[in-house]
Amino acid sequence: MDLDALAGCLSSSACLVTQTTSGLIIGMLLFLVAVGLTLIFGVLKVVNFSHGAFYMFGAYFAMTAYQLTGSFALAMLVGAAGTAILGLIFERVFMSRVYGADVLMQLLVCYAFVLIFDDVVRIIWGPEFKSMGMPSAFQVMPLFIAGGVVPPYYLLLIGVALVAAIVLGIGLSRSRIGKVIRAAAHNPGMVSALGINTGLIYGGVFALGGMLAGLAGALAAPVRSLTPGMGFSVLIESFIVTVIGGMGSILGALIGALLLGLIRSFGSLGFPLFTEGLMYLFMVIVLVSKPTGLFGREAA
Amino acid sequence: MKRTRTPGISRRSTLALMGAGAMTFAAPWVARAQAKTIKIGMPTILSGRVAQLGTSSRNAVMLEVEKVNAAGGLAGRQIEMVIRDSKGQPQEAARVARELVNTDGCELLLDGEASSGSFAVHEVARDLGVLCIHTCSEASSLTADPKQHIPNAFRCVRQGIHDSIVGGSYAAGIAKAKGLKKWATCSPDYAYGRDTTGEFTLYLKRFAPDVEIISESWPKLFQPDYTEVVTKILQAKPQALYSCLWGGDLTSYIDQANIYAMFNQMEVFAVNMADYTALTVVKNLPKGIHSGNRYIKTFPTTPENAAWGDAYRAKYNEYPTNWSWQNATAVMFLAEAAKKANSADGKKIAEVLKGLTIKCPFGADGTVTMRGDDHTLVGYAIGWGTTIPQEPYVPEVKAGDWKTIFELEAEWKKSKGYT
Numbered sequence: 012m013d014l015d016a017l018a019g020c021l022s023s024s025a026c027l028v029t030q031t032t033s034g035l036i037i038g039m040l041l042f043l044v045a046v047g048l049t050l051i052f053g054v055l056k057v058v059n060f061s062h063g064a065f066y067m068f069g070a071y072f073a074m075t076a077y078q079l080t081g082s083f084a085l086a087m088l089v090g091a092a093g094t095a096i097l098g099l100i101f102e103r104v105f106m107s108r109v110y111g112a113d114v115l116m117q118l119l120v121c122y123a124f125v126l127i128f129d130d131v132v133r134i135i136w137g138p139e140f141k142s143m144g145m146p147s148a149f150q151v152m153p154l155f156i157a158g159g160v161v162p163p164y165y166l167l168l169i170g171v172a173l174v175a176a177i178v179l180g181i182g183l184s185r186s187r188i189g190k191v192i193r194a195a196a197h198n199p200g201m202v203s204a205l206g207i208n209t210g211l212i213y214g215g216v217f218a219l220g221g222m223l224a225g226l227a228g229a230l231a232a233p234v235r236s237l238t239p240g241m242g243f244s245v246l247i248e249s250f251i252v253t254v255i256g257g258m259g260s261i262l263g264a265l266i267g268a269l270l271l272g273l274i275r276s277f278g279s280l281g282f283p284l285f286t287e288g289l290m291y292l293f294m295v296i297v298l299v300s301k302p303t304g305l306f307g308r309e310a311a
Numbered sequence: 312m313k314r315t316r317t318p319g320i321s322r323r324s325t326l327a328l329m330g331a332g333a334m335t336f337a338a339p340w341v342a343r344a345q346a347k348t349i350k351i352g353m354p355t356i357l358s359g360r361v362a363q364l365g366t367s368s369r370n371a372v373m374l375e376v377e378k379v380n381a382a383g384g385l386a387g388r389q390i391e392m393v394i395r396d397s398k399g400q401p402q403e404a405a406r407v408a409r410e411l412v413n414t415d416g417c418e419l420l421l422d423g424e425a426s427s428g429s430f431a432v433h434e435v436a437r438d439l440g441v442l443c444i445h446t447c448s449e450a451s452s453l454t455a456d457p458k459q460h461i462p463n464a465f466r467c468v469r470q471g472i473h474d475s476i477v478g479g480s481y482a483a484g485i486a487k488a489k490g491l492k493k494w495a496t497c498s499p500d501y502a503y504g505r506d507t508t509g510e511f512t513l514y515l516k517r518f519a520p521d522v523e524i525i526s527e528s529w530p531k532l533f534q535p536d537y538t539e540v541v542t543k544i545l546q547a548k549p550q551a552l553y554s555c556l557w558g559g560d561l562t563s564y565i566d567q568a569n570i571y572a573m574f575n576q577m578e579v580f581a582v583n584m585a586d587y588t589a590l591t592v593v594k595n596l597p598k599g600i601h602s603g604n605r606y607i608k609t610f611p612t613t614p615e616n617a618a619w620g621d622a623y624r625a626k627y628n629e630y631p632t633n634w635s636w637q638n639a640t641a642v643m644f645l646a647e648a649a650k651k652a653n654s655a656d657g658k659k660i661a662e663v664l665k666g667l668t669i670k671c672p673f674g675a676d677g678t679v680t681m682r683g684d685d686h687t688l689v690g691y692a693i694g695w696g697t698t699i700p701q702e703p704y705v706p707e708v709k710a711g712d713w714k715t716i717f718e719l720e721a722e723w724k725k726s727k728g729y730t
Contacts, residue, residue, distance in 0.1 A: 030539075035539045037539065139363040139588065139592075139629075140558060145569065145595055153571055155339060165570070234566045236559035275539045276538070276542070276701050283528065283529070
């Protein structure tokens, strides 16, 4: 425990800026993965244990597109669109068959696909780790804001994640499609009786969740090494986020992810040997005080 | 009275037959010894995050085995490798090793496991008495600790303590020359990371007593994001950083530290940087990272080493790794020992292996030795240098001095109670 370092940081604007942006970066990437997870659970009532694979595919798709075209924007687009299509196919062909089935069955199907997807990546891209490399536009000196260090690429990353959060939040609450999705989550039988194709909604939601995870993977690709199985560690933290924020709550995923990012960022200064433990401790405190998570609703 | 023989098998013949049968079943290696081929078992990591290292181990072994077989085999017996995936799990490594000997009939073992798995395979070798050469574990205690010593196990791998002595000495020289007194460390949070960092700083401080460690970071193994670690180090404002992160973790760390311009703000010493697995993957490799040699074909700067690296690349379309040269050396040792023993028998080979010196492309002076008293590899090329972003990646390597290594290693063993 190094509380002096933590106190010193809290009283320094340079340190505060650096560590806060550090927390935001970690949190926003986590949010993109976790929000897909929570969305799928909220609507489909399925805990998608294979969700980390979409993060992995997003990174690999983006890397391949970047290598072929040299365009970073296209790489992001391919990462997101590719995983959306993959998500749709995965949901229609496999997951749709286990809705309403025993949780164990759903878990087994998802876990089987974790292994299958990892092997597919190994076959296509090889078992060795890979690096996409930072696009030349972002190979610049970091910005110095109030003495703190902020890399320009991370500003873009935070911006993209924020836009995704806002579009998702407004889209689900204000648009007609959003209302239908929320209605399907609440009472799919009634939605179906009104002549709306719930299968299409389910497929769309799964594709959206996959796309968000894929976008996170694509955004992370320039700064994280790519390996088969890379989605697993992200998945664990995403589960912590959804548990803290409340399963099914998008606002909860955002707040949970940001809190987790800040805990890691400032925790590494004050509690260098207990940073991981702090995340779990926080989760336990939330679960004990509010078992449904910060923004989760009690089951009806 | 004259005894007459009754027809059928006599009691004496029956006893002889039973004895022969019992010998065959109780000591299957007697029967196996007559076989034309000799099976060598190899548990290694062929799946998961470090599969690339296991695959490169297998490749290197096969490259050398082909040469041995072309030259007539191991004491006249063609080698058949039986290579199995342990998935990097110690219990699986032990199970596979046992199965290779008991079920597959392997007479020798090459243990291509990381440290955690190697200790498990070592116990199998202790139990079965089969000759076992560890080819990947750098944990010093595997052979330095006398409790681990068994007559049938050897280690054909670089050792953590050797790297730390050479690294500490090299880094101290630069610390003194550039006045680097404030140091930070960032290494993976498991036995290898903790031990290697501890040993490096021990020798760094010994050679440069002014050095002070002002910040330590211990990210977990295979952590995807190092942002908080990078910013923590930036806050501490050290003049130099030591890291023994490796593989994909190291490349992630470099990519993430690069965008904070960290490499402009401090000298970085990353012992595992100079390995092709990392050098060829990092797209924006900063100039001037100090690293120990893992495997590069330009050190030692001999035609033999360059030729070996090129031959490997020509066959497998990729560069060898640190694990590759160690595995290749193990096969070279086996071939030479079998030739000297004029036998492929494990016990006879083990006797010859003790203290054996062979010609080797990876030797500091063109030879390497299997030290007799602790059954471990010495005399291999070891050194540190600085990176550049393109080939040859580490243009100049300052070689470590084996005389100093031996002296300090002996002291270290004494301090640990090993001698």
